[in-house]
Each structure stands twice: as C-alpha cells, then as structure tokens.
Amino acid sequence: MTRKSFLSLLGLFLAGSAHADWALNMPKGVTELSKETYDLHMMVFWWCVGIGIVVFGVMIISLIKHRKSKGVEPATFSHSTAAEIIWTAIPVVILLLMAVPAAETMIKAEDSRDPDLSIVITGYQWKWHYRYQDEGIDFYSSLARPSLDARILDAGVDVNSVDNYLLDVDRPLVVPRDAKVRLLLTSNDVIHSWWVPELAIKKDAIPGIVNETWFKATEVGTYRGQCAELCGKDHGYMPIVVEVVEPEAFQAWVETRKNGDAKLASAE
Amino acid sequence: MATTAADLHAAEHEDHGPEKGLKRWLFSTNHKDIGTMYLIFSLTMFFIGGAMAMVIRSELAVPGLQFVHPEFFNQMTTMHALIMVFGAVMPAFVGLANWMIPLQIGAPDMALPRMNNWSFWILPIAFGILLSTLLMPGGAPAGGWTMYPPLILQTGDAFPFLIFSVHLMGLSSIMGAINVIVTIINMRAPDMTLLKMPMFVWTWLITAYLLIAVMPVLAGAVTMLLTDQFFGTSFFLAAGGGDPVMFQHIFWFFGHPEVYIMILPAFGVVSEIIPTFSRKKLFGHDSMVYAASCIAFLSFIVWAHHMFTVGMPLTGQLFFMFATMLIAVPTGVKIFNWVATMWRGSMTFETPMLFSLAFVFLFTIGGFSGLMLAIQPADVQYHDTYFVVAHFHYVLVPGSIFAIMAGAYYWLPKWTGHYYNEKLGKLHFWLSAIFVNVTFFPMHFLGLAGMPRRIPDYSTQFADFNTIASIGAFGFGLSQLIFVAVLLTAKKGAEADDRVWEGAHGLEWTVPSPAPWHTFTTPPKARIANEAFE
Numbered sequence: 001m002t003r004k005s006f007l008s009l010l011g012l013f014l015a016g017s018a019h020a021d022w023a024l025n026m027p028k029g030v031t032e033l034s035k036e037t038y039d040l041h042m043m044v045f046w047w048c049v050g051i052g053i054v055v056f057g058v059m060i061i062s063l064i065k066h067r068k069s070k071g072v073e074p075a076t077f078s079h080s081t082a083a084e085i086i087w088t089a090i091p092v093v094i095l096l097l098m099a100v101p102a103a104e105t106m107i108k109a110e111d112s113r114d115p116d117l118s119i120v121i122t123g124y125q126w127k128w129h130y131r132y133q134d135e136g137i138d139f140y141s142s143l144a145r146p147s148l149d150a151r152i153l154d155a156g157v158d159v160n161s162v163d164n165y166l167l168d169v170d171r172p173l174v175v176p177r178d179a180k181v182r183l184l185l186t187s188n189d190v191i192h193s194w195w196v197p198e199l200a201i202k203k204d205a206i207p208g209i210v211n212e213t214w215f216k217a218t219e220v221g222t223y224r225g226q227c228a229e230l231c232g233k234d235h236g237y238m239p240i241v242v243e244v245v246e247p248e249a250f251q252a253w254v255e256t257r258k259n260g261d262a263k264l265a266s267a268e
Numbered sequence: 269m270a271t272t273a274a275d276l277h278a279a280e281h282e283d284h285g286p287e288k289g290l291k292r293w294l295f296s297t298n299h300k301d302i303g304t305m306y307l308i309f310s311l312t313m314f315f316i317g318g319a320m321a322m323v324i325r326s327e328l329a330v331p332g333l334q335f336v337h338p339e340f341f342n343q344m345t346t347m348h349a350l351i352m353v354f355g356a357v358m359p360a361f362v363g364l365a366n367w368m369i370p371l372q373i374g375a376p377d378m379a380l381p382r383m384n385n386w387s388f389w390i391l392p393i394a395f396g397i398l399l400s401t402l403l404m405p406g407g408a409p410a411g412g413w414t415m416y417p418p419l420i421l422q423t424g425d426a427f428p429f430l431i432f433s434v435h436l437m438g439l440s441s442i443m444g445a446i447n448v449i450v451t452i453i454n455m456r457a458p459d460m461t462l463l464k465m466p467m468f469v470w471t472w473l474i475t476a477y478l479l480i481a482v483m484p485v486l487a488g489a490v491t492m493l494l495t496d497q498f499f500g501t502s503f504f505l506a507a508g509g510g511d512p513v514m515f516q517h518i519f520w521f522f523g524h525p526e527v528y529i530m531i532l533p534a535f536g537v538v539s540e541i542i543p544t545f546s547r548k549k550l551f552g553h554d555s556m557v558y559a560a561s562c563i564a565f566l567s568f569i570v571w572a573h574h575m576f577t578v579g580m581p582l583t584g585q586l587f588f589m590f591a592t593m594l595i596a597v598p599t600g601v602k603i604f605n606w607v608a609t610m611w612r613g614s615m616t617f618e619t620p621m622l623f624s625l626a627f628v629f630l631f632t633i634g635g636f637s638g639l640m641l642a643i644q645p646a647d648v649q650y651h652d653t654y655f656v657v658a659h660f661h662y663v664l665v666p667g668s669i670f671a672i673m674a675g676a677y678y679w680l681p682k683w684t685g686h687y688y689n690e691k692l693g694k695l696h697f698w699l700s701a702i703f704v705n706v707t708f709f710p711m712h713f714l715g716l717a718g719m720p721r722r723i724p725d726y727s728t729q730f731a732d733f734n735t736i737a738s739i740g741a742f743g744f745g746l747s748q749l750i751f752v753a754v755l756l757t758a759k760k761g762a763e764a765d766d767r768v769w770e771g772a773h774g775l776e777w778t779v780p781s782p783a784p785w786h787t788f789t790t791p792p793k794a795r796i797a798n799e800a801f802e
Contacts, residue, residue, distance in 0.1 A: 023717040037649060040646050041640065045640065059628065062607065066612055066613050076549075077551075087601065088597060109645065159725075159728060166725060166726065200649060202649065203577055206578065209506070209511075211579035228651065228652040230419065
C-alpha cells in the first residue's frame with residue numbers, strides 16, 4: 001500500500017495522477033451561490049497573489065542588492081510618514097473592494113423565503129436523518145457497506161478498490177433540479193456540520209437549535225460531502241450524498257418511498 | 269563615584285552565586301534561571317507534541333486505517349494542540365520574556381521573583397496531569413482543543429483532569445503576565461520612556477494585557493463545563509435550557525486574543541533581529557507600537573469569525589467579517605515596516621536572520637489565507653477543512669515557532685557566552701524551511717478539494733497530497749533534532765564578546781557574555797549605552 005502511494009506521488013509530479021479526480025481548487029459547484037462563492041474565493045486569491053508579488057518582490061530585490069557582502073553601506077532612514085500613510089490607505093481601499101461583493105453574496109444567501117421543498121436534517125453520532133416535511137418521507141443515511149468493511153483497522157481490504165471510499169451512503173438525499181430546497185438542521189446529540197462543497201452549504205447541526213439554510217441546484221448529478229464538525233470517534237465516517245434528479249424522477253422517487261421503502265427506513 | 273546603598277547591596281550579592289544542585293532550580297527566583305527552565309520545558313513539550321503530530325501524520329500518510337483507532341487519533345489531535353499551544357509556544361515566549369525583558373530594560377530581575385518561580389513550576393504539574401490522562405480509562409480528551417460541548421462532556425475519566433490542568437495553565441499565564449506588566453511599568457532604566465522601549469518589550473507588554481484579559485474567560489468557560497458535567501447546571505446543555513453555541517462565543521472570546529498572544533511576541537523578536545542584521549534602525553518604531561496595539565484591540569471584536577457556520581444573524585456575520593478584514597491593515601503595516609527596515613540595509617544572513625526572513629515570508633502567506641478566511645461566504649467552504657489547518661499552521665509554525673527559534677539563536681551567545689555552531693544552525697534552518705512548506709502547503713489544496721479536518725481516514729482522491737504532507741512532517745520533525753545538537757554544542761564555539769552581533773543595539777548587549785547571574789544591580793542609562801554603539 002505504501003509503495004502504491006509512492007508511485008502515485010511520482011505520478012503526481014510527472015503527469016497524470018493515479019487518482020483521476022484529485023483537485024487543487026475549490027469546486028465551482030452547481031448553485032448560483034456556490035459559483036459566487038468560488039468567484040469571491042478567486043478574487044481574494046488573486047488580490048493576495050498581487051500583493052504577494054509586490055511585497056515579496058521588494059523584499060527579494062532587497063535581499064539580493066542590499067547585502068554587506070556587496071559592500072553596501074547601510075542607509076540611516078528609519079521613518080517616513082508619507083510612506084506609512086500610503087501603505088495604510090491602499091490596503092483599506094483593497095479591503096473595501098473585497099467586502100462589498102462578499103456582503104452582497106451574504107445577503108442573497110440569507111434569503112430562504114418561498115422554498116419548494118423543506119427537509120429537516122438531524123445529526124446523530126454517526127449518521128444523518130432526513131425528513132421531507134411535506135412528503136411524509138424520512139430515513140437514516142449511513143456510511144455504505146463497502147466503505148464500512150474497508151475502514152476498519154487492518155481490514156485487509158485495499159481501500160483504493162472501494163468506489164467512493166468513505167464518501168458513499170446507503171440512502172442518499174434526493175432532491176429535484178431547479179427547486180429551492182430549504183434545509184432545517186438540528187442534532188440529537190453533539191454538534192455536527194452538514195457540508196456539501198458542490199452546493200457551497202456548510203451549516204452546523206446543533207442540539208436544541210434549528211438552523212436554516214437553502215440551495216437550488218441547477219445541474220443533475222451526485223454530490224458528496226462529509227460531516228465537518230468533530231463529533232466523536234466516527235466523525236470521519238458519516239458522509240453526505242445528495243442526488244439531484246429531474247423533477248419527474250423526483251416525483252417518481254417520492255411515490256416509491258411513500259409506498260414501501262420509506263417504511264423500511266423508519267422501521268430500522 | 270560615591271558609594272551608595274545600592275552599590276553596597278550589589279556588593280553583598282556579588283559573593284553569593286546560585287545554589288548548588290536541584291535547589292538552584294526548584295527554589296529559583298532568578299529571572300535567568302527561570303527563563304532557562306521555561307525554555308527547556310517548552311522544548312520538551314515541543315518534542316512531545318511533535319511526537320503526537322508524527323502519530324497523526326503516520327496514520328494519514330495513506331488512505332485506510334493502518335496504525336491507530338479513530339478514538340486514539342482524536343486523542344492525538346486534541347493533545348497535540350493543547351500541548352503545542354499551552355506547553356510549547358506560550359512558555360517559550362515567557363521564557364524569552366524572563367531572560368530578555370530585564371536585560372532589555374535594565375532591570376535587575378523580574379518585579380515579582382517568587383511568583384515567577386511559582387508560575388513556572390505550576391506548568392510541569394499542569395502538563396503532568398494532562399499527559400497522565402493518556403493512561404486513564406477512556407483515554408485522553410478527544411473532543412478537540414476547543415473543547416466544544418456537548419462532545420467534550422463525553423470524555424471519560426480524563427474530563428476533570430483536563431479542566432484542572434487548563435485552570436493551572438491559565439493561572440501560570442496570568443501570574444506570568446502580571447509579572448511582565450509590573451516589571452515593564454516600574455523597573456525600566458530611568459531614561460527609558462515607554463516609546464523608547466525595544467519592540468520585544470513592547471509586544472510583550474501588550475501580550476501580557478491580552479493574557480490578563482482573556483485567561484480568566486477561558487477559566488470561566490471550562491468551569492461551566494465542569495459544573496455542567498458534575499453539578500447539574502445546564503449552561504451549555506440544550507436539554508436543560510442551555511445553549512451549546514454560548515460556549516463557542518465564550519471560548520473564542522478567549523481564543524482569538526490567544527492567537528495574538530502567540531504571535532505578538534514573535535513580532536517583537538523579529539523586530540529585534542531584522543534591524544541587527546540589516547545594520548539599520550527598525551523602520552517606523554512608533555507605528556509598529558501603534559499597529560501592535562491596534563491588532564490587540566481588534567482581537568477582542570472578531571471572535572465570531574471562527575463561528576461563521578453556527579447560524580448567526582446576517583448583521584452579526586457582516587460585523588465580524590468587516591472587523592476581521594480590518595486586522596489586515598495593522599498587520600500589513602508591520603510587514604511593510606520590516607521590508608522597509610531591510611531596504612538599503614547592509615544585510616548578513618546568520619541563522620537568526622534566516623529564521624526571521626522565513627518568518628516574514630511565510631507568516632505573510634498565513635496572513636493571506638487568513639484574509640481569505642475572513643470572507644464569510646468563502647469561509648463557509650474553508651471552515652473546518654485542511655485549508656484552515658494549513659492557515660493556522662503557517663502562522664504558528666513558520667510564524668511563532670520560527671520566531672522562537674530565531675530568538676533562541678539570536679540570544680544564545682548572550683546566554684552561554686559562546687557562538688553556537690553556525691553550520692548546524694543553518695542546516696537546521698534550511699531543512700526546517702523546506703520541510704515546513706512540504707508539510708503545510710499541500711494542506712491548502714486538500715482543504716479546497718474538500719477534506720475536512722480531524723478525520724483519521726479519508727477518501728482516496730486526497731491520497732497524494734496527504735502522502736506529501738506526511739513526508740514533510742517527518743522531515744520537519746527530524747530536522748528539529750539538529751536544534752538539540754546545536755544546544756548540546758552551544759558552549760563549544762568561539763567566545764562571544766559583549767555585543768555578540770556587529771549590528772546589535774540595546775541594553776542586553778552592554779552586559780558581559782554570558783550574562784552574569786545578577787545584572788543591572790544599579791540602573792543603567794539606556795541612552796548612553798545605546799549611543800556607545802552608534
């Protein structure tokens with residue numbers, strides 16, 4: 001296993017990695033807000049790159065030119081009010097340029113009115129419970145069997161052979177495309193946090209408190225996430241899978257769930 | 269010169285040196301001995317906490333569980349953080365303060381020497397208790413160093429011991445802080461006005477006020493945890509009408525100033541070293557003081573940026589985002605001033621300077637990721653991921669710890685009377701600087717790609733960067749053994765003169781090397797001493 005990992009390390013430096021889907025950057029995601037979040041992230045990142053080039057550039061020039069070994073006599077200046085005003089004022093302006101779009105996104109994210117669908121999410125040590133408020137469906141969602149078998153110390157299973165190791169569940173959350181889904185989060189025991197990067201949703205599930213958030217996914221697909229708040233020994237083993245499907249497929253899923261499968265889920 | 273009472277008193281002390289053997293250390297009231305003990309204690313904790321980091325990185329080197337169970341993994345992350353924060357970084361700065369503040373302000377000792385002894389000796393007891401929890405039924409605390417309830421209340425027998433040891437650490441810090449403040453306010457050389465104080469003294473004065481302000485808050489928070497667990501209260505228990513989020517507010521009201529407690533003295537150390545090896549005065553000394561004060565003030569009104577996902581009202585989130593972004597301004601001033609200090613200087617690159625330069629580079633990178641984290645919508649994606657782990661390790665390892673290393677190399681010749689082995693020092697620096705980046709830089713990518721923090725195992729797409737980080741971590745850990753070699757050979761080098769470094773300024777360089785057991789038994793004239801070098 002170790003050897004394999006070193007090989008993949010080598011692969012990383014050469015060209016293609018052994019793991020096809022590794023990423024360097026935040027996903028753009030599939031909601032309007034996740035795309036805005038990505039844009040904010042990139043904007044601040046490029047500002048930082050720019051500032052870094054200037055500051056490190058000046059510093060590197062100084063490190064090369066102003067050396068004792070080059071016989072430089074030290075200057076005697078130790079103060080410049082003008083310079084200090086400039087490098088206080090410019091950052092303030094840059095910060096304002098960042099703060100305004102960030103605030104706009106925050107205000108949009110806050111507006112959870114008029115949802116098409118409401119789901120109550122309850123965190124448990126160590127699984128999630130989903131209840132569709134108006135559809136009468138509820139079920140637990142736990143780590144899928146193949147991951148469950150492979151995760152144990154000295155399991156003797158190569159985790160690379162498990163599909164979506166640690167990121168797969170027995171029953172995913174199913175939602176329709178282009179629907180405004182309101183999530184109401186709480187917990188039955190300790191604090192958990194429900195995080196799906198592609199939806200740009202991370203909200204704590206806290207006992208005694210109901211938190212609210214929402215998303216509207218615009219693309220059909222399977223989106224995976226994990227609990228993001230340390231919640232005990234199996235914190236790393238309570239993933240989240242959201243399946244965004246066409247509205248018709250969602251209706252069909254609701255019907256089958258209502259008729260039989262949902263009972264199975266609640267009977268457990 | 270007429271014989272004064274002070275001279276007589278000094279003469280009385282000349283003939284008695286330190287006690288022999290264990291008594292010298294156990295009953296010490298001497299700031300230099302206590303400083304040494306703090307530094308050795310800190311280094312010991314650095315290696316213990318480092319060993320725990322090695323357990324963490326071994327387990328995370330490849331996906332799948334190989335070495336430890338998740339329960340033990342969580343104990344390691346929790347203990348690693350508590351030991352590094354309270355056992356390694358904070359005591360190291362108190363050690364430097366003990367040694368250097370009296371020397372830099374021309375005081376004979378710390379103002380409250382017996383309390384000084386006590387505040388040190390509480391620490392081995394506190395950490396003895398904390399480490400002993402590893403052997404208790406249920407193991408060591410595993411709920412994270414932030415101790416969020418309700419999870420932390422699921423700790424086994426270790427729970428009351430955790431609370432008690434945190435109380436002791438707080439007690440030690442508060443006493444240390446009182447001592448620093450009283451010393452600086454009352455015992456400066458007669459002509460050393462506040463704005464003439466060296467930057468290390470200034471940053472420590474501000475840090476000490478932060479400590480006094482927030483350590484009691486931490487003590488209150490953990491006491492409420494204790495009563496929730498054992499005395500039937502419900503401060504943080506929803507079932508009894510309490511609020512688990514309230515703990516987070518109280519904790520981070522302590523926790524954010526705590527971040528600056530760990531970095532302001534580092535700013536001070538670097539502000540001493542860069543001018544020395546640039547052979548040029550610190551640029552904008554006064555604005556550095558104001559910037560540090562601004563940072564300290566702002567640190568009290570930004571705490572909830574650690575809690576952007578708990579579900580705060582929009583206005584609260586906006587306030588904490590704007591306030592947090594503001595910190596970039598005074599922090600920028602500091603960085604610009606260091607660069608301006610180097611500009612048109614006459615630089616040489618001894619080990620302390622190398623560590624300081626790496627500090628400026630890498631702390632700035634940590635500052636950039638800090639600015640990114642301040643942007644609330646983006647923070648929702650970064651929060652509790654490896655991006656945050658990368659961020660705070662950048663400001664704490666090549667930040668605080670590099671500054672501590674820089675300070676140790678800078679003042680070692682003053683402490684021992686000999687130059688350390690420069691070759692070993694440079695080797696230590698280069699290996700540390702390379703491996704610290706190999707360890708922590710890939711963590712940015714891991715976090716952005718979606719890896720949460722505090723998990724013992726991960727999905728296979730995170731494998732490559734985790735392997736790189738683990739290789740870096742082992743390289744970094746092993747490189748620190750070179751520092752031990754430097755210390756063991758510290759007295760073998762050439763003898764150092766009083767001034768030690770060509771460009772050094774300040775009162776500490778007017779006393780002999782090694783600094784005698786008692787210094788400045790009569791107050792010096794700071795200005796005259798300084799002008800002697802100009």
